[in-house]
Amino acid sequence: MKLKQYFEKHRVALLWTLFAGTIVVVFLLGLLAASVTERRAEIATLFNNKRVEIKGIESRSEIWGENYPREFETWIKTKEMEFESKHNGNKFVDVLEMRPNMVVLWAGYAFSRDYSAPRGHAYAVEDVVHTLRTGAPMTIEENMQPATCWACKSPDVPRLMAEVGIENFYKSKWSEFGHEVVNPIGCADCHNPENMNIAISRPALTEAFDRMGKDIHKSTIQERRSLACAQCHVEYYFKGDGKYLTFPWDKGMSAENMEKYYDEVGFTDWIHTLSKAPMLKAQHPDYELFMMGPHAQRGLSCADCHMPYKSEGAIKYSDHHLVSPLMYIDRTCQTCHRDSKENLLKYVYEYQDKILETRDRVEEELVKAHVGAKFAWDKGATEKQMEPVLKLLRAAQWRWDFAVASHGASFHAPVETQRILSHSLDKSYQAQLEVNKVLAQLGVKEEIPVPDISTKEKAQKYIGLDMPKLKGAKDKFIAEKVPEWLTKARENKRLL
Ligand code: HEC
Ligand code: HEC
Numbered sequence: 001m002k003l004k005q006y007f008e009k010h011r012v013a014l015l016w017t018l019f020a021g022t023i024v025v026v027f028l029l030g031l032l033a034a035s036v037t038e039r040r041a042e043i044a045t046l047f048n049n050k051r052v053e054i055k056g057i058e059s060r061s062e063i064w065g066e067n068y069p070r071e072f073e074t075w076i077k078t079k080e081m082e083f084e085s086k087h088n089g090n091k092f093v094d095v096l097e098m099r100p101n102m103v104v105l106w107a108g109y110a111f112s113r114d115y116s117a118p119r120g121h122a123y124a125v126e127d128v129v130h131t132l133r134t135g136a137p138m139t140i141e142e143n144m145q146p147a148t149c150w151a152c153k154s155p156d157v158p159r160l161m162a163e164v165g166i167e168n169f170y171k172s173k174w175s176e177f178g179h180e181v182v183n184p185i186g187c188a189d190c191h192n193p194e195n196m197n198i199a200i201s202r203p204a205l206t207e208a209f210d211r212m213g214k215d216i217h218k219s220t221i222q223e224r225r226s227l228a229c230a231q232c233h234v235e236y237y238f239k240g241d242g243k244y245l246t247f248p249w250d251k252g253m254s255a256e257n258m259e260k261y262y263d264e265v266g267f268t269d270w271i272h273t274l275s276k277a278p279m280l281k282a283q284h285p286d287y288e289l290f291m292m293g294p295h296a297q298r299g300l301s302c303a304d305c306h307m308p309y310k311s312e313g314a315i316k317y318s319d320h321h322l323v324s325p326l327m328y329i330d331r332t333c334q335t336c337h338r339d340s341k342e343n344l345l346k347y348v349y350e351y352q353d354k355i356l357e358t359r360d361r362v363e364e365e366l367v368k369a370h371v372g373a374k375f376a377w378d379k380g381a382t383e384k385q386m387e388p389v390l391k392l393l394r395a396a397q398w399r400w401d402f403a404v405a406s407h408g409a410s411f412h413a414p415v416e417t418q419r420i421l422s423h424s425l426d427k428s429y430q431a432q433l434e435v436n437k438v439l440a441q442l443g444v445k446e447e448i449p450v451p452d453i454s455t456k457e458k459a460q461k462y463i464g465l466d467m468p469k470l471k472g473a474k475d476k477f478i479a480e481k482v483p484e485w486l487t488k489a490r491e492n493k494r495l496l
């Protein structure tokens with residue numbers, strides 16, 4: 001009774017309290033909801049607060065940069081050219097000038113004209129346009145390379161493949177797309193714009209997986225942090241008349257397995273002009289060799305060392321300045337290894353020095369074998385007599401190139417790289433022994449002559465290259481054709 005009277009008396013006040021209480025609860029619930037949404041929004045900002053909507057294959061990375069300024073700003077740094085480690089770096093280095101033996105090893109192949117160390121991704125298009133390896137095609141007929149040569153240089157490539165068809169792209173001539181392939185390696189090479197996941201833009205990688213019975217779409221995020229790179233940093237060849245870009249992984253990824261593949265399909269990159277051996281040119285099996293090394297076996301991916309995380313306030317993002325990890329040891333090696341910078345550098349340099357020691361020996365002996373084979377031909381050797389020599393030369397040089405063309409291999413997979421090089425040295429000596437047998441059969445008593453190939457110029461002259469003519473034609477091409485391409489690209493809004 002008392003309680004009822006109490007209620008009657010304070011009815012208004014109680015109703016007000018209830019009302020206020022409800023407001024507080026609603027307010028608190030609102031706060032909680034807001035905080036959850038805010039956190040989700042924080043994650044989603046990256047993808048939903050896009051300033052521009054990216055549709056289709058957008059090869060102009062500047063446009064992606066509007067949405068992802070941090071990744072863009074670090075990506076742009078691949079233009080920098082001042083880092084140098086003991087054996088690598090992002091500077092321009094004329095490799096043939098440093099190691100003229102390579103001119104002789106590639107006699108008859110475009111690499112003997114010109115070969116420089118890789119630079120940052122920002123230079124991919126510029127470098128392939130300027131190298132003497134692509135010649136000076138003022139007309140379509142003058143092309144020495146197919147359009148396949150653009151395949152690892154630009155996000156304009158997947159865009160063109162979508163437009164003209166994959167097969168048509170490969171079987172076109174290189175210069176046909178000079179005004180189309182103008183943006184260096186960029187966002188669309190590695191990302192799906194809808195969710196920014198790693199997307200495989202190059203059909204050759206997906207096709208190689210298919211042939212190995214693996215579904216690339218089932219790969220894990222960690223695997224994709226390497227597969228993004230495996231679109232280009234791999235061994236490949238141009239298959240058949242259609243010059244279809246193909247990775248020779250059907251029998252496995254070791255030097256021997258790929259060689260078996262090439263031998264079975266009867267593939268030859270070129271005939272060596274001195275020894276007449278049917279040669280293979282290894283490209284840059286970075287991914288394949290890395291996978292055989294200690295870090296891959298512990299589950300690391302390329303991005304763990306080449307795209308370390310960077311912090312900006314509360315935001316953590318992937319550094320897109322793809323470069324030697326020795327440039328930022330504090331953010332690469334030292335995130336996992338509690339060791340000094342000096343020690344970490346020492347480990348890398350020790351692996352590299354020991355392997356390059358063997359490499360230098362191989363190059364000397366391999367040159368001797370080619371020169372000896374030429375001498376035997378000059379003295380009248382028959383094809384039958386030379387058969388074992390040529391076989392050994394092909395096998396020896398394939399192994400040398402496989403180990404050397406992957407610039408990171410001596411650190412990525414030191415034991416495997418040293419193993420391949422030791423087989424190369426063995427086969428180079430065997431080839432020389434076979435040459436000596438042929439010379440003995442022919443009754444030749446003279447010593448094999450030793451050419452002077454002490455400089456790039458001398459070596460190029462020795463193999464019969466007319467460098468002034470090649471350079472003259474290239475200069476004309478760069479002065480006249482390239483500006484034409486760029487003007488057209490700007491008119492068509494291919495370039496910003
Ligand atoms: C060579 C391949 C490659 C290129 C080119 C590339 N990215 Fe990435 N990107 C990656 C990889 C690998 C990751 C890490 C993905 C992961 O860990 O899941 C990444 C991550 C990202 C992320 C997720 C957040 C982060 O930073 O980790 C964004 C956003 C991004 N990239 C934007 C860009 C933009 C913008 C460009 C062009 C300016 C670009 N990327 C070019 C490979 C690439
Ligand atoms: C679309 C093809 C393509 C993709 C994808 C690609 N690269 Fe490259 N990369 C190249 C080319 C071409 C060069 C040489 C450019 C030059 O010298 O002009 C290069 C050069 C490099 C260099 C040498 C840079 C220097 O400063 O010397 C490094 C390191 C590198 N790439 C790492 C990677 C890593 C790691 C990935 C994956 C996250 C990757 N690349 C993905 C094509 C590619």
Ligand code: HEC
Nearest residue numbers: 085088089229233286287290295301302305324407408411
């Ligand atoms: C454990 C760290 C680590 C991982 C993971 C790694 N690399 Fe490297 N990479 C290095 C180091 C160290 C070098 C040697 C750099 C130097 O000598 O300056 C190197 C060198 C290179 C180079 C030559 C750079 C130049 O300046 O010419 C390329 C290209 C490259 N790596 C690509 C890759 C690719 C592709 C992957 C994955 C398949 C990968 N790396 C995985 C540490 C790593």
Ligand code: HEC
Nearest residue numbers: 294295298300304305325326332333335336337344347348
């Ligand atoms: C994401 C982690 C990670 C990063 C980054 C990393 N490593 Fe490692 N590293 C490992 C692991 C894990 C092992 C295997 C260690 C073990 O089994 O004791 C290893 C092993 C090594 C070894 C011994 C290799 C062998 O033959 O067994 C050396 C040397 C090494 N790392 C150097 C480096 C250098 C130099 C860098 C930077 C360029 C680097 N690591 C970056 C994780 C990393």
